Amino acid sequence: MKYQQTNPVPVPASGPYGEVEATMHSVFDWEYALRRQNLLTLYEKGKANNWNATDLDWSTEVNIAKMMTDRASAGGADVFNQVLAPPKELELSESIELQLNMNAFMLSQFLHGEQGALLATSKIVQTVPWEEAKFYAASQVMDEARHVEAYHRYLTEKLGISYEVHPSLQVLLDDILKDSRWDVTFLGMQIMVEGLALAAFGLLRMMMPDEPLIQDITTRIMADESRHVAFGVMALENLYTKEMSERELREREDFVIEATHLLRERLLMHQIFERLGWDEKLWVPWATNTPFMKGFRQMTFSKVVPNLKRLGLLTPRVRAAFEQLDLLRFEHMKDSVEEPEAAPPEELVQLLMQFLAQGQEAEAQALHA
Ligand SMILES: [Fe+2]
Ligand SMILES: [Fe+2]
Structure with missing residues (x-):
């Protein structure tokens, strides 16, 4: 693995290394009973489906600005202005700059989330009591x-x-x-962060039909992530419904509600407007409230909500919090055991299709003009 870091990722003001102090119990499983057949099957799948990032076609030319310009060769800025209704009419160059940065911002958060998954899952290897879960966690690492x-x-x-x-x-x-509790690591990483990422990756793939490298990367990563989310659901099955006291369950409810708020906020992109030097007072509320972005943020919970329901965590308190965020609409969708992949909800597909179709319409009109 060798590549040119032509443009390195910016280092936070706090410095290049971030430390988190964690107390945890490293657990040996001396019984090696390997009772959970579903985890062993998943482990076999994990090993069989390994791939190498060096197999991707890194010679592919990636020029998102050109791609956006081609897409918008006629009236593209208008499409952006019409469908996304920005607070100020954008020139084509501005609309391209914004889309470039939104794409880079989203992918950067994927990168950082992946590093979080690397650390959290190595922690699961240590803390989860059953050997078969350690096996699978190791393959996820x-x-x-x-x-x-x-x-x-x-x-x-x-x-x-x-x-x-x-x-x-x-x-x-x-x-x-x-957090020292092994189930909270699963709940936070496999159920919340990875459940959300799985849906977000699906959307990215829809938005970039003309960029083959990101299509390939995303398709491969999504296949892995659907196993990771299934891992969380399998590991936590029955735990919250049968084995926990009311107080313990209440702590998990608090965690889910807090994590949901943090995950929604992570998609509010004030860093972009700061970097572009655009008026944050004008743009942050737009990015927060425009129907497309709202739809996008909600859609990313389309796998999280049914998985929480399966685990018995869609309790009255969690429901009340989700009701306010309009997330209960996903409760009847398929969970990760019924359907491991995440299909984007129909209404968001419609919204996106409208966006792409208007671009084509504008292009056709320009051709006939
Ligand atoms: Fe991942
Ligand atoms: Fe993952």
């Missing part, structure tokens, strides 16, 4: 190293724009790593 590698190479060698970790994502990753 390898997956996560590869995901960090692939996104990092893509950002630094191909895209050339990247962002540091969003403060809300950082807080959540720190919380997950600090």
